[in-house]
Amino acid sequence: MGIKVLVLFFIGLGGGIAVGSGLVAFLTVLGIVPRLMQLSKTYEATRSYEWSIISGSVLGGWMILAGHTLSFPAGTLLLVPIGLFCGVFVGMLAAALTEVLNVLPILAKRVGFGQKILLILMAIVLGKISGSLFHWIYYVNH
């Protein structure tokens, strides 16, 4: 019994360390946090942002694994800002990935739309919004 608990504990801890460091490495490579600090001019708050990411991951991971619920009375309205923040975060991830892969500069250079880069960007942005809306409103029901 004791040895089983110990082994399980060790496996769980090991898995957690691997996944956690992977998540942080991913966020670091994409450079989302520095970008947000640049936009909001809060370079001195790096430490607090680290803690925000850590506590968010721990809280989200625990809640979804343990199946807890907060049962907020005004919960339904709280969903709107939560959904918006989730979306902004995923949108920034997607934008950062596009940038890491160097898609837009090459495209703009090759096709010769250097001046119209904003329009090209809007195509991707509007495509993401409509694709996502289509997915949730229509696709999942069919």
Place this chain on the structure above:
Amino acid sequence: MENTVYLRMRQKVQVKLGQKITLHDIAQVIAPPKWEQQLSKLLIHEVTPEDKHLVVIDVMQVIRRIAHAQSDADVQTIGPAQSILEIQLSKKQSSPVYFILVWLLLFIGSALAIMNFHEDVSMQTVHQKIYYMVTGHYKEQPLLLQIPYSFGLGLGMILFFNHLFRKRLNEEPSPLEVEMFNYQQDLDQYVIVHENKESEKKIDGN
């Protein structure tokens, strides 16, 4: 000392076909007053159709011309060792049909990509779980969470590239502009080595 000519090549110069390139066009020059006029009008290169799109002018070429014009000039170079001449051929207008096709390709492609992503990471289940976590009820289709999420996606991308609110947020270049600049630098670096006859020496003499 009074014969020193300081020379700094310009990184990139746009020129027209048939233009006579003078020293003043491709470099910043500080020369003794007695030579200033003569040197800035010094002919370095004449653009011909054989030059095609790009020409690299090496600083050695320029020094040779200066030495030829004023043999006792002491040339001091500062900064880049060559300048890239970009020959502006007739400006071709990209057709709007072409543009619309690319636009639609990106639009539909990114819509497909985000749907694939959502399916791949079981986003629907995660949204249902978040809905349950907050409200305590289960809902098959938590649209209240998903519609703000969808608009947030677009907002996040715009925020990252900082294109729409450039003036309001700050003056720093967006990552996209930095990326475009880096890509251009890489291209220039390639051109400097490969278009410059002086920078490579091969065994077979080509």
